[in-house]
Amino acid sequence: MEPKRKEHIDPLSFSKAEFDKLSASEKVDLFVQEYRVPQARTKADTLDAIRRKIDSTKNTEETPVRSLRFYWTAAASVALIALLSTVYFYFAPVEKQIVAASRGQHFEYTLPDGSEIKVNADSKITFSASRFTKKRELELVGEAFFSVQKGKPFVVKTPVGTVEVLGTTLNVFARDKEFYVSCMTGKVKVTVGDQRVTILPGEKVFWDNGTLKKVALPQGESEAGWVKGQFNFDNIPLISIFDEIERQFNVSISAQGIEDRFYTGSFTNNKLAEALEMVCLPMDLDYEIKNGNKVSVKPKTH
Amino acid sequence: MPLVMGVLSNKTRMETGLDQEGFVQLFDAYCDELRHYVYYKSGDMEVAEDIVQDTFLKVWEMRSSVRSETARALLFTIATNQFANKYKRQKLRFKFEQTIVEDRTFETPEFELEVKEFDRKLQQVLSGLNEKSRVVFLMNRIDQMTYNEIAKSLDISVKAVEKRMKKALEYLHSEIEQKF
Numbered sequence: 479m480e481p482k483r484k485e486h487i488d489p490l491s492f493s494k495a496e497f498d499k500l501s502a503s504e505k506v507d508l509f510v511q512e513y514r515v516p517q518a519r520t521k522a523d524t525l526d527a528i529r530r531k532i533d534s535t536k537n538t539e540e541t542p543v544r545s546l547r548f549y550w551t552a553a554a555s556v557a558l559i560a561l562l563s564t565v566y567f568y569f570a571p572v573e574k575q576i577v578a579a580s581r582g583q584h585f586e587y588t589l590p591d592g593s594e595i596k597v598n599a600d601s602k603i604t605f606s607a608s609r610f611t612k613k614r615e616l617e618l619v620g621e622a623f624f625s626v627q628k629g630k631p632f633v634v635k636t637p638v639g640t641v642e643v644l645g646t647t648l649n650v651f652a653r654d655k656e657f658y659v660s661c662m663t664g665k666v667k668v669t670v671g672d673q674r675v676t677i678l679p680g681e682k683v684f685w686d687n688g689t690l691k692k693v694a695l696p697q698g699e700s701e702a703g704w705v706k707g708q709f710n711f712d713n714i715p716l717i718s719i720f721d722e723i724e725r726q727f728n729v730s731i732s733a734q735g736i737e738d739r740f741y742t743g744s745f746t747n748n749k750l751a752e753a754l755e756m757v758c759l760p761m762d763l764d765y766e767i768k769n770g771n772k773v774s775v776k777p778k779t780h
Numbered sequence: 781m782p783l784v785m786g787v788l789s790n791k792t793r794m795e796t797g798l799d800q801e802g803f804v805q806l807f808d809a810y811c812d813e814l815r816h817y818v819y820y821k822s823g824d825m826e827v828a829e830d831i832v833q834d835t836f837l838k839v840w841e842m843r844s845s846v847r848s849e850t851a852r853a854l855l856f857t858i859a860t861n862q863f864a865n866k867y868k869r870q871k872l873r874f875k876f877e878q879t880i881v882e883d884r885t886f887e888t889p890e891f892e893l894e895v896k897e898f899d900r901k902l903q904q905v906l907s908g909l910n911e912k913s914r915v916v917f918l919m920n921r922i923d924q925m926t927y928n929e930i931a932k933s934l935d936i937s938v939k940a941v942e943k944r945m946k947k948a949l950e951y952l953h954s955e956i957e958q959k960f
Binding site for chain 2: 489490491493494497502503505506507508509510511512513514515516517518519521524525527528531532535580
C-alpha cells in the first residue's frame with residue numbers, strides 16, 4: 479500500500495500544540511517531506527561540465543566512426559541550425575551560454591551578476607558568460623521574468639526591440655512579432671528602431687504594427703502571473719490563448735470557429751483539462767483530449 | 781520529479797542507440813533523480829555531482845548500444861557501480877535543506893530549539909538506516925516517487941521496494957521510540 483500524504487498540518491506554521499499532538503511517525507513524515515537535497519550546481523551547469531568532459535576525452539582506442547567527439551566544425555554548425563528548432567539544449571561553442579525552457583516547462587536561472595530570470599515554456603535566453611560581468615547583455619526569444627540586480631545597465635535584446643534597465647523587475651514577452659514589456663518595479667527603457675519609450679511600475683509597452691504604445695496595466699501583478707502558474711488575459715485573441723496552452727502543457731491544439739474571437743479571463747497550468755475548461759466554457763466551445771497530447775476544439779453544438 | 785517531455789520532432793527514432801537529442805532528453809529527465817539517489821547513498825553533494833557527470837559521460841560513450849526502454853535503469857546501474865568502485869565508505873551525514881525550521885517564526889525559543897533538535901536527530905537517524913532501505917524511503921518521501929517508479933529506476937520488483945520500505949519504517953519506528 480502506498481502511504482498517503484497527511485495534509486492537515488502546515489509544515490511552515492504549525493504550533494507547539496499541533497506538534498505535540500503528532501505521533502513520532504507523523505513527526506518524521508512532516509519533516510522528511512520538506513527536506514530538499516542540497517545542490518552543487520544547476521542542471522545547465524552540470525550539462526556543461528559533462529560536455530566539457532566529453533570534449534576532453536581522448537579516445538586512443540580507434541573505432542573512428544563511433545568516437546565522434548563534441549567537436550564543432552563548420553559543417554556541424556550548419557546542421558546544428560537545422561536541429562535548433564527541435565533541440566532545446568544544445569552544445570554551443572564555449573563562449574555562449576544558453577538557458578532554455580522547452581514546451582511544458584518553466585526554468586529558473588541565476589545570471590553571473592546575481593540577477594534572476596524565470597523562463598517560460600518554449601523560450602530561450604542567450605548570453606556570453608565571460609563578458610557578462612563587464613556588460614550585462616543577453617538575447618531573449620520567448621518570454622521571461624527578470625529580477626535585475628542594481629548595477630550597470632542590463633540589456634535584453636529581442637527580435638523586435640531592446641529593453642534596458644538598471645535594477646528592477648520586469649516581464650518581457652517576445653514571440654514572433656509580438657513584443658511587450660511590463661514593468662513591476664524600477665524603470666524600464668524600451669527601444670524599437672528609433673522609437674523609445676520609458677515605462678514605470680504598473681505600465682506596459684507593446685509593439686503594435688510599427689508603433690510602440692504605452693498602457694497602464696489592469697492589475698500590476700497579472701502580467702507575470704505565469705511565473706506562479708496563473709495566466710491572465712485581457713481581450714486577447716483566442717488563437718494566442720490556445721498557443722500559450724500548447725506551450726505550457728506541450729500539446730497540440732487544432733481549433734475550429736475561433737477566428738477573430740477575443741478572450742478575457744485566466745487559466746492555471748496545473749491540469750490540461752482544467753485550463754481548457756476555463757477557456758472553452760465561457761466561449762461556448764467543446765474540447766476533446768486525445769492520446770494525452772492532442773486536443774481538438776469545436777464550437778458547442780446545441 | 782522527472783520532467784514531462786513531449787515529442788520534439790517527428791523523426792522516427794532508432795530502436796537501439798542514442799543520438800544527441802536523445803541524450804539531452806535523457807539527461808533532462810533523470811539528472812535530478814539520479815543526483816538525489818547518489819546523495820541518499822553518500823550524504824555528499826559533491827560526490828553526487830561527480831557521479832552524475834561520470835555516469836552521463838559513460839552513457840554518451842556507449843550511446844550506440846543504449847536502448848530507450850532500459851536507459852533509465854542503465855543510468856542507475858552505472859551510478860551504483862561508480863559509487864561502489866570509487867568511493868570508500870565514509871561516515872554518512874545528511875545535510876538536507878529544509879524550510880520547516882528556517883523560514884518561519886516560533887512561539888517560544890524553547891519550541892524553536894525543540895524543533896531544531898528533532899530535525900538534527902532525525903537526519904542522524906536517517907543516516908543510520910541501512911542503505912537499501914534508506915534510498916527507497918527517501919526516494920518515496922522526498923522525491924514523491926511511487927513504488928512503481930522506484931522499481932523502474934532501481935530495476936527491482938515492486939515487492940522488493942515494499943520490503944525495503946517496511947524495513948525502513950520499522951527501523952525509524954524503533955529508533956524514534958527510543959531516542960525521541
